[in-house]
Amino acid sequence: MIRIANGQGFWGDWLEAPVRLVEQGPIDYLVLDYLAEVTMSIVQKQKQADPSLGYARDFPPLIGRIAARMKERRVRVVANAGGVNPVACAREVKRLAPELKVAVVLGDDVYDRIDDFLGRGLDLKNLDTAEPLTVIRPHITSANAYIGAFPLAEALATGADVVIAGRSTDTALALAPMVHEFGWRPDQFHLLAAGTIAGHIVECGAQCTGGNCIADWKTIPDFANIGYPIIEAEPDGSFVITKHHGTGGRVSQDTVKEQLLYELGDPHNYITPDCMADFTTVRLSDDGPNRVLVSGIKGRPATPFLKISISYLHGYKAQGTIVYSWPDALEKAQAADAIVRARLNDLGLSFEEIYSEYFGANACHGIAAPANPQPAEVMLRVGVRGKDKRAVDRFTRELIPLVLNGPPTGTGYGDGRPSVREVVAYWPALIPRQEIQTHVEVVE
Amino acid sequence: MKIPLSQIAHGRSGDKGDTSNIGIIAFNEKHYPLLVREVTAERVKAHFGALIEGRVERFELPNLGALNFLCYGALGGGGTLSLRIDAQGKTLAAGLLGMEIDADAAEL
CATH class of the missing domain: 3.30.70 (Alpha-Beta Plaits)
Known part of the structure; x- marks a missing residue:
């Protein structure tokens, strides 16, 4: 079993959450999700103004703060904090925490390849409106492919303490440690679907541990010290969602169900670079106080496409x-x-x-x-x-x-x-x- | 009798572009058939009136005692384009839970 915690649901989430996750109990991996869809254009602008920027600037100081504990407790970090400049982000991490080994995943940034794609007949039409990209070509401010868990797992295989990606999917951050530790292969799509849904449950931080929870919200204890989520992942694809002892908030079937439904489209076809996950196969059961066991998840193979996120003025x-x-x-x-x-x-x-x-x-x-x-x-x-x-x-x-x-x-x-x-x-x-x-x- | 949906269900809502998804979950799985019967896509669209410009599509998750509604054109353009305060549809689940549904005493 490995413990994978999420300490950041977006760039701007609670600064204390990741620190408390490494301080208040055992975890093996700390994953941090910094990127929303429009974040890429913000960091692209910052990089154009200063070539040493273009990443989530909260991230290096956080690693500086927790580096000693990470070493002592053998906690490894996976984050999509790299924005459009993962190498600059990594250098700043190394400056603040020289004792850590840092790896970056590159190749998601396709800002300089748009005309090459268009020239070869890839029209990159809008998934929602079907308009061709040529309509907005002069106004593009960033372009990134969503990458999955396997490139992140490859980075973990270097032995890095910190893995920094650009536009990885939110779910890949938590799935990558499972792929790395359990040796899951790209064709084991039921397992990948299980890890993907685990990632979906924790990707918004405390939104699965009592935050923004409609069910009985007035009885949820100690929001001020809310515990961020931890996945206890097993090699067979089952997992428990929990949080550290003594923290506030709540993990129950109600809190987990609300997050399962969050930003969900067709529940049969949750598409990621790693697999298609079927949310109608999820089984939940109680596993003691603040522990929910999740099992039974099925999936299907990934599609031949990756999604690209393009921003434009x-x-x-x-x-x-x-x-x-x-x-x-x-x-x-x-x-x-x-x-x-x-x-x-x-x-x-x-x-x-x-x-x-x-x-x-x-x-x-x-x-x-x-x-x-x-x-x-x-x-x-x-x-x-x-x-x-x-x-x-x-x-x-x-x-x-x-x-x-x-x-x-x-x-x-x-x-x-x-x-x-x-x-x-x-x-x-x-x-x-x-x-x-x-x-x-x-x-x- | 008429009861508010919030008596038997909770939920959460969010966004994907200009589409809002609203998840509605029965507190007790025995009430899931009541959700399926009463909370139709048509009723969700009518409940929000002009707030939802497009159609509403419903998906069933019997394993969670839950329904998922995709409300198209519900966020004023969505993302950064939207001029609405709730551009991400975060409050829409609470709004839907205020809807009244019909239920027999024996069903509750």
Whole structure:
């Protein structure tokens, strides 16, 4: 049995979680998931500004903090903290923790290969809309293939204490130690599916140990000291989800089921670079306090494609708010919204979308929200999105005047004009698997 | 009688681009057939009205006593394009659990 813990569900997750995982009990592997879909374009921009950047900057200081404990307790780390510059990330780790052996997985970054792909007739059409990539070609800001567990396992085979990848899948981070330790092969798709689903359960950190849990949330103990998840993985593909003794939160069938359903598409066909996993085969059973046994998982072979995540500059957006108090808070906010729209129209400004929400009334659920005839206050939030930066900028000047020249009780504008932000959007596409060749380097 | 879905189920929701997935899970597996009968794709779409622009597709996970709904065009463009506060659909499961369903006393 090996223990694989997840200490980071996204870049920005709790800084103390990975430290506590190595301090508060036994683990063999610590995996850290840093990359969301738009993160790649952020790090690409950072690298363009400074060639020594372009990775998750939280990661090297964390390793510096836990390096001594990692050595003492023989804990190894697998993380997709490399962004678009895994080697620079590894060098910074080596600078802060010279006693550790660090390996990187390269080959996922295809930003410089887009024209080569297009020239050879790979159209990289949008998986959701079927548009050809040529529509956005000049605006591309990053392009990465999602890589699976086998390249990460190859990096573990070098004996590295720390394995750093770029755009690996979230699930591959936890599957890789199982592939490495148990010798699972690419054709053992039931086992790979089991490890993939284990990875899915822990990939959002504490979201499987009581965080964001709707079931009986008021009875979940000690959120302040919530324990992050640990997989106790067996060579036969069964595993237990648990957390360290004495930590807060809860591991139960309810908390695990909620995370199993999180960001799930067709449950029969959960597609990764490693396999297709079938969530309708998962069996859960209780295995003592804060322990859930997961077994029975079946899968099918991986597809001949890898997914590519492409980001591109779509346009600009801005969002601003004004608060109105009771009485008639919602009516005041609606009147203010109508005035803003009339003025934008009079200015001849057009946008892809103007969207208005009423916080305190129905912003999250629309008509599904319970009726509240007299809310104490309502916050109007108006947003616009479009290709024309000047139009979006002009919009940002149209909200604050309402405090003086619109309905009564407008307040809460203390942050001043809203700022114009770039919209970097995400373009998913497929590419034949053989186009992506990864390799491992040990960084000295 | 009418009961809120939250009496027999919990859930979680999230995003994949402009699609929100809403997982609804029976607290007790004996209530799973009630979920299957009452919480149809059509009812989910009607419950959220204009919030879901596209269709709703339902998948069954009897092994977990759960249903998974894919709500297309539910996130105002999704990701960074969306102008909505809940651009990731994180609150939609709670919103669906507020829906009223029909149940006989014998079924509860």
